[in-house]
Amino acid sequence: MDWNFVFVSILNGVVYGAFLLLTSLGLSLVFGLGRVVNFAHGALYAMGGYALIAVMRGAGAGYWPALVLAPLLVVPVAIAIERATIYPIRHRHDIYTLLVTFGLSFMIIGGIEYLWGTGTTLLKPPPPFTGTVDILGNQYPLYRILAAGVSLLISAGVFAVIQLTPIGLRIRAITDDAGMAEALGVNTKWLLTLVFGCAAGLAAFAGALGAPIFAIHPEMGMNILLDSFLAVILGGLGNLPGTAIGAFVVALTKSIGGGYIADWSLALLFAVVAVALIFRPTGVFGRGRVA
Amino acid sequence: MKTGARTSRASALAAVAAAGLLAVLPFLGAAPFTITLLTEALIFAIWAMSLDLLVGYTGLVTFGHAAAFGLGSYAAGYFAREVTADFLASLLVAQVVVVAVALTIGFVATRVSGVAFAIISLCIAQVLFQVAVAWRSVTEGMDGLVGVPLPKLLGLTVDAGTEFYLLTILIVLAVYVGLSRLVESPFGRTLQAIRTNEDRAAAIGINVRLHKWLAFILSWAIAGIGGTLMVFMKAGTTPMSLHWSESGNVLVMAIFGGLGTLFGPLIGAVAFVFLRDEFTTRFEAWQFAFGLVFVVVVLAFPTGLAGIITHVWRSLWRARS
């Protein structure tokens, strides 16, 4: 067994896991809070990547300022979208937000393809992080380590906000029982928009941050969307620590499995999820059964 | 006879009349390209109606319905090429494969509700897509299955063009009438009860899980019929038939047409095929336009074309009395 290969696969898994964490947390929060399954989440991730290159090429900016600007550009757009299309139908059956965000996904990806074409853009890691670093005899790209570290830091920040701040408390209360929270006078309307905006920001940031690692193309968000869904299912609705674990399970399964079982890694992943669902059928995503 | 049974008789007759009208089109001088487009539209209609059974009538939104269709295509196509191009035999084989897969996957998938189900269904489709790409020895990977011969019905070859078109019309009619009966039956009503209110349905003695499972299997089986027809029409298939965007397309057809009506998705499929043909030749950003139409329909016209038509029809009726 090529231990170096396994080791690098694990490293890749951890790196991808860190990114997956950013997108999955956002997805989980939005779902836990408003029961909205945001199918456009992957498209928002892609928007982050494209906003990055738009700023870099259009304004001639460097990578770092573009990295900061990209999510800031995407968030207002995301909020506008949420107010225009999701907020008006929030009282309808869950199906509708599912379908609307699905349609939005098509729109966003279609828009990206129209504006930037269907090709793939590769980005080099920004200086001074262009080199590799030696880890246990393996040369591993330095930028990946940095990006993973940044992602983990931000995720920790999200956790801190949710666990320690008053607004985080409100979010947790509503996630547990929306009806009760509303009765207590918690203003849920703008809260959902705020959280949606933040989730979009996280996704866009992940897209921009990951551009030098994962390449940029219109459908770049789809795989990470799928993986995020799996992570959230594994972890449970609105359950952030669970989602975090789920993200790394998914990322590591993909990266380790992908090495040895080429092209079948996703099938393996599905088997994992299916097994998980058999043991935790109703509790994972359903409403608690109460009259 | 109760009113309900009378109207379903009427609609069945209307369906036969419509089928008859469609059937004579090639003989009235319709262009071959129009016939081809219609054939494709009718095949999609079968697919969209099967989706309606699951989404519109049972309330199980699926983002992976391409899997059922594509699986049917691959199974029938492979059989037709390797063994015999007999249409009924290929159809049977495809049905066996699709039902077997739906049975197993459905058993797990229907354990979960609403949202999780939608996501799992997407995962299933992705997995089957991956299988189609990776299992090169059978599916020939991204190149796809090619060289599927023309189908044979009772020993006679069904030519592409008008003959295949007529075969398709026949099958669509059978599916439509069959499904219409199904949704009006106690089983169909039970599915709708589950869609309306699962708890209430369980409280009146309905075995919700069993019914969801059956609906899933039936829905896949019918989609598989569509897939079988398609693989013969295109003389092959590719993994793209299992792609998530295809699942999106069939959802568009069904929603645009009007979920929960059967004839809605049917006209939705026809509208989709003809509109797409228009869009792709005229607009570069057709995917964007498509998404836009989808969003607008979901927001403003949740009952789709069928809803609009029924509304108009009812107001005319009321105006007369």
Place this chain on the structure above:
Amino acid sequence: MASALVVRGLSKSFGALRAVDGVGLEIRDGHVHSLIGPNGAGKTTVFNCVSGFLRPAGGQVLLRGLDVTAWAPHRLVAVGLARTFQITKVFGGLTVIENVALAARSRLGKNLQMWRHARGVAEAEAAAEEILAMLGLGEHAATSAEHLAHGDQRILEIAIALALRPQLLMLDEPTAGMSAGETERIGELIRRIVKRTTVLLVEHDMEMVLGISDAITVMTQGRVIATGTPDAVSRDPQVQEAYLGAVEARSF
């Protein structure tokens, strides 16, 4: 007389909250048995545990001697249990008679029939008509369920449950949101229904309950504090304390 329902040592917790703690209940055949208590007493939880909508953490539920603990709702219907919902859950898009006929067809085991027309099941249609007539909803048979007045919808709930020909009918706050007149009507209805089936009633309205019950069980904070005839229970000092306290809390 046999026991229609026996509950022993039922318990259920939600996280740290012990909603139901060692609750026991015995309902005699042909009785109207009411389960009352202030808000948060755990009555609804007991109700849901017995009717298969919640999984109890511990305890036993015996329906006519048959252990049905933690059975799924549809299986319970098959052995003679039917329930209504506190928040009206009729099938809004269907007419009144279609709602009841649906339940009747389910009882007749027609749920998997795929070939004939649903409205063609004559037995179900007849049963539905009879029940609607009995409950005074006959004139609304063709009305869409969502267009019914609130009070009539609550009665429709009961009609649907009756179509299942239960041996034990469980009513979850049937008079919720009703006027005094409507409440009286329901009370009178229940006294008529009990000739066909044993009734377990979860209610808030003390007055109504005292008037129509054969037996009452009082719960508070997850436990049973009294069981007996309406007379005995209304004189019980613990009950008076629990309810006086509850009345104050309710006038919020």
